[in-house]
Amino acid sequence: MSLCSLLLLCLAATLSSGFVISSQYMWTKLILTHHWPSTFCTMEHCHPNISYWTLHGLWPDKGIMCNSSWHFNSSQIEDLLPDMEKSWPDLLHPSSTGFWKYEWHKHGTCAAKAESLNSQHKYFSKALELYHKLDLDSILKKFNIVPSENYYAFSQIEGVIENFYSVKPKIQCIHPSKNADAQILGQIEICFDPDFTLLDCEKQGDWDQPMAVDKTSGFSVCDHNMPVYYPPLP
Numbered sequence: 367m368s369l370c371s372l373l374l375l376c377l378a379a380t381l382s383s384g385f386v387i388s389s390q391y392m393w394t395k396l397i398l399t400h401h402w403p404s405t406f407c408t409m410e411h412c413h414p415n416i417s418y419w420t421l422h423g424l425w426p427d428k429g430i431m432c433n434s435s436w437h438f439n440s441s442q443i444e445d446l447l448p449d450m451e452k453s454w455p456d457l458l459h460p461s462s463t464g465f466w467k468y469e470w471h472k473h474g475t476c477a478a479k480a481e482s483l484n485s486q487h488k489y490f491s492k493a494l495e496l497y498h499k500l501d502l503d504s505i506l507k508k509f510n511i512v513p514s515e516n517y518y519a520f521s522q523i524e525g526v527i528e529n530f531y532s533v534k535p536k537i538q539c540i541h542p543s544k545n546a547d548a549q550i551l552g553q554i555e556i557c558f559d560p561d562f563t564l565l566d567c568e569k570q571g572d573w574d575q576p577m578a579v580d581k582t583s584g585f586s587v588c589d590h591n592m593p594v595y596y597p598p599l600p
Contacts, residue, residue: 392479393426396558397536397567398496401585403457404513404597405540405552409584412458417513417599418503421454422553423469424493429476436475438467442486449494466490480560492562500556505530513598517548520590531556534566538585539594548593553585 399422403414440463443450456465470486477483483492509526511518520537527535535556539549557567588594 393428393476394560395427395565395567396477396560396562397425397427397555398493398500398558399423399425399553399555400497400502401553402551402596404599405550406457408550408597409540410458414457414599416455416457419506419554420457421493421497423473424477424489424496425473426477426479429479431472432476432479434471434475436471436478438463438470439486440466443490446487446490446494450490453494453497454490482560482562496558496562500531502527502554502556511596513596515598517593517595518551520588520592520594523551523594523596524590527554527556531564533557533564534568536567537588539588540584541586541589548595549588551588551594551596 400419401422402419403416406412407414440447443466450466451460454466456462459465470489474483474486474489477489478485483489506512506523506526509530511523511526524535524537527537533556535554537551538553538555540552542549555567557565559565
């Protein structure tokens with residue numbers, strides 16, 4: 367067998383296995399993740415003074431830490447910093463850029479596989495643009511989903527988001543101890559395709575399977591049948 371024929375056979379085998387080198391980390395969905403400061407600080411023992419939903423991150427659905435040599439440089443997003451500090455704050459270390467550095471290394475370097483997000487400025491500015499465009503905090507308030515000592519049905523919260531944006535979000539909670547009355551609302555994800563068009567975060571059949579998106583976050587998909595506590599500032 368000639369070398370040319372052997373190479374063609376290898377290429378055919380590679381393609382038939384579904385493995386394409388150039389698409390190793392190419393993603394098909396972006397997850398814009400919001401977290402509720404009061405709930406986050408319940409877990410992390412910080413002192414929230416923010417009473418609106420803040421950005422946790424913009425996460426592609428494939429790939430983690432795709433380019434360890436692409437270092438975070440805050441000077442490249444200097445014009446974004448005032449908005450970053452307000453909309454995407456580090457709740458644990460407010461004067462640090464460490465949170466943004468972590469998000470860039472873990473998620474931004476993978477999002478950058480797309481030309482529309484292939485720089486630090488493009489990545490962070492697009493996340494901020496989508497966050498402001500959705501304006502999740504205002505939409506929840508508009509439909510009377512506000513922090514309260516009273517509990518909500520899960521369907522109330524999900525229904526507002528689903529009806530307004532016409533897509534299915536992923537809503538995450540802290541699951542309570544065995545004898546607690548309610549789960550605690552913590553994180554809301556709203557998803558986009560690579561063209562930044564809204565789409566459902568999960569297929570319909572996946573919703574009864576609680577799972578943590580980030581094992582270190584402490585959040586998992588809310589129980590649809592349990593009351594939800596949306597905690598006000600302490």
